[in-house]
Each structure stands twice: as C-alpha cells, then as structure tokens.
Amino acid sequence: MTDKNLQVLLRRRPQGAPVPEDFEVVETAIPTPGPGQVLVRAHFLSLDPYMRGRMSDAKSYAKPVALGAVMEGATVGEVVTSNDPSFKPGDVVMGGQGWQRFCVMDAARLRKVDTSVAPLSAYLGLLGMPGLTAWVGLEDIGTPKAGETVVVSAASGAVGQVVGQLAKARGCRVVGIAGGAAKCDFVVKELGFDACLDHRQPLDPQLDAACPDGIDVYWENVGGHVQEAVFPRFNDFGRMVMCGMIAQYNIAPGADAAGAPPGPNLGPVVRKRLRIQGFIVSDTGWGRYDAFLAEMTPLIAERRMRWREDVADGLAAAPRAFIGLLQGENFGKLVVRIG
Amino acid sequence: MTDKNLQVLLRRRPQGAPVPEDFEVVETAIPTPGPGQVLVRAHFLSLDPYMRGRMSDAKSYAKPVALGAVMEGATVGEVVTSNDPSFKPGDVVMGGQGWQRFCVMDAARLRKVDTSVAPLSAYLGLLGMPGLTAWVGLEDIGTPKAGETVVVSAASGAVGQVVGQLAKARGCRVVGIAGGAAKCDFVVKELGFDACLDHRQPLDPQLDAACPDGIDVYWENVGGHVQEAVFPRFNDFGRMVMCGMIAQYNIAPGADAAGAPPGPNLGPVVRKRLRIQGFIVSDTGWGRYDAFLAEMTPLIAERRMRWREDVADGLAAAPRAFIGLLQGENFGKLVVRIG
Numbered sequence: 001m002t003d004k005n006l007q008v009l010l011r012r013r014p015q016g017a018p019v020p021e022d023f024e025v026v027e028t029a030i031p032t033p034g035p036g037q038v039l040v041r042a043h044f045l046s047l048d049p050y051m052r053g054r055m056s057d058a059k060s061y062a063k064p065v066a067l068g069a070v071m072e073g074a075t076v077g078e079v080v081t082s083n084d085p086s087f088k089p090g091d092v093v094m095g096g097q098g099w100q101r102f103c104v105m106d107a108a109r110l111r112k113v114d115t116s117v118a119p120l121s122a123y124l125g126l127l128g129m130p131g132l133t134a135w136v137g138l139e140d141i142g143t144p145k146a147g148e149t150v151v152v153s154a155a156s157g158a159v160g161q162v163v164g165q166l167a168k169a170r171g172c173r174v175v176g177i178a179g180g181a182a183k184c185d186f187v188v189k190e191l192g193f194d195a196c197l198d199h200r201q202p203l204d205p206q207l208d209a210a211c212p213d214g215i216d217v218y219w220e221n222v223g224g225h226v227q228e229a230v231f232p233r234f235n236d237f238g239r240m241v242m243c244g245m246i247a248q249y250n251i252a253p254g255a256d257a258a259g260a261p262p263g264p265n266l267g268p269v270v271r272k273r274l275r276i277q278g279f280i281v282s283d284t285g286w287g288r289y290d291a292f293l294a295e296m297t298p299l300i301a302e303r304r305m306r307w308r309e310d311v312a313d314g315l316a317a318a319p320r321a322f323i324g325l326l327q328g329e330n331f332g333k334l335v336v337r338i339g
Numbered sequence: 340m341t342d343k344n345l346q347v348l349l350r351r352r353p354q355g356a357p358v359p360e361d362f363e364v365v366e367t368a369i370p371t372p373g374p375g376q377v378l379v380r381a382h383f384l385s386l387d388p389y390m391r392g393r394m395s396d397a398k399s400y401a402k403p404v405a406l407g408a409v410m411e412g413a414t415v416g417e418v419v420t421s422n423d424p425s426f427k428p429g430d431v432v433m434g435g436q437g438w439q440r441f442c443v444m445d446a447a448r449l450r451k452v453d454t455s456v457a458p459l460s461a462y463l464g465l466l467g468m469p470g471l472t473a474w475v476g477l478e479d480i481g482t483p484k485a486g487e488t489v490v491v492s493a494a495s496g497a498v499g500q501v502v503g504q505l506a507k508a509r510g511c512r513v514v515g516i517a518g519g520a521a522k523c524d525f526v527v528k529e530l531g532f533d534a535c536l537d538h539r540q541p542l543d544p545q546l547d548a549a550c551p552d553g554i555d556v557y558w559e560n561v562g563g564h565v566q567e568a569v570f571p572r573f574n575d576f577g578r579m580v581m582c583g584m585i586a587q588y589n590i591a592p593g594a595d596a597a598g599a600p601p602g603p604n605l606g607p608v609v610r611k612r613l614r615i616q617g618f619i620v621s622d623t624g625w626g627r628y629d630a631f632l633a634e635m636t637p638l639i640a641e642r643r644m645r646w647r648e649d650v651a652d653g654l655a656a657a658p659r660a661f662i663g664l665l666q667g668e669n670f671g672k673l674v675v676r677i678g
Contacts (some may be wrong), residue, residue, distance in 0.1 A: 011623070053610075055575060060610055061575070061587075061610050061612075084356050152446040165516075199668070202553070204521045213408065220605075223605070223606070225470075227605070236400070242608040242609045242613075243609065244609055245605065245606050248604075248606060252378060260604040260606055261605070262601030262602065262604055263601065263602045263603050263604045264599055264602050264605075265587075265599040265600060266559075266561070266562070266566070266584065266600045266602045266603075266615065267584050267587060267599055269581040269615060269616070269617040270583055270584060270615075270618075270619075271399055271400050271617070271619075272400070273615065273616075273617045273619060273622065274581075274615075274616070274617055275614065275615070275616040275617075276503045276605065276608060276615040276616070277608070277612075277614040277615070277616070278609040278610070278611065278612045278613055278614075279609075279610040280608075280609075280610075280612060281610050283612065310532060325343060334425070
C-alpha cells in the first residue's frame, strides 16, 4: 500500500477556460478516520462538467472549492480501515470524495456497490451521479411517453448515454446530438439511438430529417447553437429538461454572469405551453437511488443499457483530462484510474 | 328588440399595431337557432389581448379569424329564444361568442350565471376567462406558498388583478407591476397588493426595494423590459407562469416570428432549478370552473376580491378600445357595453 496520499488542489481560479497551472498536484499524509468514519482508497475519480462551476467563486447552487483545497469530485474505491460497524476493509464502495487517492468519509455517506451488476467504475457514470441525473430529469421533468420524440444533446456523454437509452426503453424515438462522426456512429450503433446529429455540421437540415414530427422532449446539456436550433422545433406541451449548458461554462461559470449570450424569445412558451425546468440531482436524487437502480439493473443485464468510458491514467492526468472534457474531447464518461 | 344584428368583422390582417381600418362594422340579419340551439342577445363583449393573435395568420394555438368573418370574443347576455329545454327566454348566460349583438350558440356551450354573486359583466373578467386564467395558472404552475413573494405584471389588468388577490388570499407577499401612478395606486389601495411598481420608471431600484427576499413566482403577462428586470431576481425553485407577452404581440403576433427580441440566457434555470411554463386556459380550465367559482365566491362576498372594469360604450367603439388595450390604455378589465 502506498504510504502517501496524492491530491490535486485548486491553485487559482481560472480566467475563462481552465489551464493546467490552475491546479497543483501534491503529496500529503494519509488521513486518519475518526469515530464513525472510514478510510477509503479511491480506484477511480469521476470528472464532470459541474466542476467548472466549483472552480469559480460566482454565485451558484453549491459553494466553490477554496483556493488551496482539494478539488471536489466523486470517487469509488475500497475500504482500507473502518471505525464503523457497517463497513470492513475490502468493502467496495461509492461515495468517496475529492481528487485524491485516499479520503476519510463519514460511514453514512458511503454505499456498498455490487460489481456483479456493473464494473466498479460504472458507479461513477451509468450507476453513479450522471446516470441518476438522467433518471431524475426524465422522471420529474421529461416524462417521455411512448411514441414521443426525445432529443438529447451531448448524447455520447455520461448523462446523455443514459437519457437516450432510458427513453428508448420507454418506447420513444430518440435523436442524439454529438460532436463528430465517431461519436455519432457510436450513439447510433452501440447505444441504439434512432439517429445522431453532428453539431459541427449545420443542424437545421439534420433536425428536419431526424425529427419529422417535431420534438417533445429536449434534454439540454450544452446550450449555445444547439439550443438555438432545437428550440423552435418544440411541439405543443414540449418539455425542456435543463441539466446543463456546458457551451457557456467558460464564459459564465455561474451560468448567468455578464457576457452570457441571450436565450430564446419566450413567446412560444405560452403559445405551445412549453415547460422549461432545471434541476440538480443532489436535491432529491440520492434518496431515490434504489428506484433508479431497480430500473437500471435489468436493462444492464439485458444489454439494453450500454455505456462507454474514457479513462485517463493516473491522478496527475486529471487536470488535462478535465480541461479536455470542457472542450468535448472525451468520448464517453470520463473517469481517472487513480492507480 | 332591435330587429337587426350588428357585427364587427375582420376586414384585413394588421401590419404591426391594428388600426380602425382593419375592422368593419356591419348590420346583418338576426340569425335563427336550429335544434338544440339558443339565440342570445349579448349585453357585454370582452376585449382581451389574445385577440391580436387571432387577427394574424401566423401559426398559433388557435385558428385565425378568417377575413370577412366576425371577430372572435366572449360575450354575456340573455336568452331570446331557445330550442333546448335547459334554457328559456330571459335566462342570463355566459358563453356567447363574437363581436356582435346577437349570436346563436349550441346550448351545451352556454352556462347560466348568478348575478347575485357578481354583476353580469364580471362574468367576462373576474368570473370569466381572465379570472379562470389566473386561477389555473396559479394552481398548475405558480403554486404560491404562504410567505413567498409573487410578482404580477399587468397587475391592474383583467388577469393580473385576480392573480394578485388570489396570491394575497393564500398568504403571499404580492408585488404588482403596472404602467403609471394611477394604476399603481389602484393596485395597492383598492386591490390590496403589498406594492406596485411603475414600469415606466426604472425597474431595478423599485424591485430592489419591493422584493428584498427575491422573487418566488413571477406572473408573466408582458415580456420585454419587465421580464428582463425580473428574471435575474428569481430565488431557487422559482416559477415563471407564462400567460402572455403583450409587449411583443404587435411585432410578432405568433409570438415567435422573426423580429421577436431575444430572451434571457437560460443558464440560471439550471443553477436555480427554475420552472418556466406556459399554459392556455382553454386546455383544461373550463372543466374546472366549479372549483374556481368555489374559491372565488366567498372572497368576493368578503370583499377580499375586488375588481375594476373599463367600459367602452357601443359595439362600434370596440375596435378603438381594442387598439388601446394593446397600448395599455385601458384601466382594469376592458369590456364593451353593447347596448
């Protein structure tokens, strides 16, 4: 067992797109768990777009990471030592925290996972926060009905993959939007979407062809020119699930800072009775994890729920991998194998 | 009894703001009811912003009025002759249709009204489509809770009056927005709102003062610079009830035509978990009229629900009154006394 902790700290707040110098990789002592706590060795770290918000001190739904503190992030790993009767060394768990090799967690914040359902790293994606995000947003806002057309942006990403496959399982026509031919091919051939459009090519003719009956549900992960092309195509009673707008995170990290581009005129919201609603998975999601898992487990077993991961190797590679994530360079759910 | 019908027809489709020449007033024969039908003599005609949409052939939720056809609109009046056992001459009814003195209606579309609850003309406003609109939008989207701050645009108008008083009755802090000191005075002193802001003066300092705890519910009747000032002030989980955007009806009657100004950047919808939702009262409202009336009747009796009407005299005055409505010239619910 390594006798040092390895951590990635936030060194300074990015101006625009983050650069490697905004982070600092340090070796520190392995922390010691207190009463009711557990020491976890992380095997995988999740990298997700929301982390860009935490690097900024603009007002948001969660506190920013302090300068000099460990970057925030979810990990999965195994229990090293436990001061709580519900965990023992060797238990495989989700719920670890931070861009670091070792973390100390309150036992109540950890959850044992079953790696016979899916491999460990999948509990950061498919069966972790991104998958749960997909499920909650569809349950609470998207409410797709069989026969409806569901459009999913960032379709090959961690959340988009699950959104589309859940909607397919519920009988919808599912159209993804992704960047480049390779991702689009994957979304159709591997994930089984009905179509996938390349947002680097003109979207209007592609949407005309792929959504002849208009759009009932749009899953918004990106904003920008994709939102602009999709918005006029809503059918009456359409739902726009506002999960994220990654296209503007580097210009407006708080997502409403000055400099954010204008949005669509809201007149059609009245005429078409649209519902545009945002949500954050942590508000109500974790309390509903069992219901989520109950829907996902058979779909995974039947191979109707597939996924792709993009694995960066070693914690020191995390900053560059995260910077790439914000540019759409990852292909599938981005995780770091901590090693 | 007058032996001629008087009607206002749509003569041509307006370019921008309607002008009197877009309408034509004609005398025609009184129509004859068929089996199951009723001849109604209208006493009052309602004038409402939605009618601007019907004058245009841009795509909307309802068909446009055909050129040369009678303008669409709700009336209240009395039964003249009836070929249906549920109505008899002299019955006072709501549900009449058209900018005209006489109309023939299927009996199923009429409803007897009780003028001891409120005077006949109130069944075009407070207890008609506008009042029902207020109630449905609050029930389904606004869902105001005691202690929350509710902001209502076009607060002295037909819908806004009822929205604010219903929200007050439910224990909210209610802030109106209206045009000019006279309307604002009325909204506070007569209707009992906590404050009313003049949208002809700079709104930001007024909103700072009137909404120190932010905004939980915004009732959108207007769009434009009022929407722009209100939108950044939403609290987490805020609801924006999209009832109308009258500020742009003359530039974009279909409410999404080219030329409509951009809307707010939607980033805060994610971060604050906002819900922006449109509705049309006719979708589900009339089937719930009894529940609406049950909440309104005691409020009216206790004088906790007041209202103001702006009455234009004579059907020939309807075109100019309607043109003024789109400019905010009316003060209270605009109706025409047909005479």
